[in-house]
Amino acid sequence: VETRPFFFASLFISIHNAPSTAERIRNLIAENLEVDGQPIALPDDLNISLQEAGISSVDLVAFAKVVAQEFDVEFTLEDCGDVKSVQELVERLDAAN
Secondary structure (H helix, E strand, O other): OOOOHHHHHHHHHHHHOOOOHHHHHHHHHHHHOOEOOEOOOOOOOOOOOOOOOOOOHHHHHHHHHHHHHHHOOOOOHHHHHHOOOHHHHHHHHHHHO
16 A cells, blocks of 8 residues: 555645634634724733624624634534633534544
């Protein structure tokens, strides 16, 4: 059986260079959410509520759909209200995978 070391090396590199859940959420927020035309300033620890940052409940539900699609998970309306911070969202997504 012939092996392809380059393939396995590139697979290993791509897995280890994959963005973290936190990085993916940061990118989704930057691409999909803003308040009064301005990007949301996220703290390094992600300990911020999107609602407290000024995101409307309608936009929050729409963002939950984007996150659900990106991470292949389901969110209910209750889930949207239960998540208290971006960091908690990251932790829930990591636990789901």
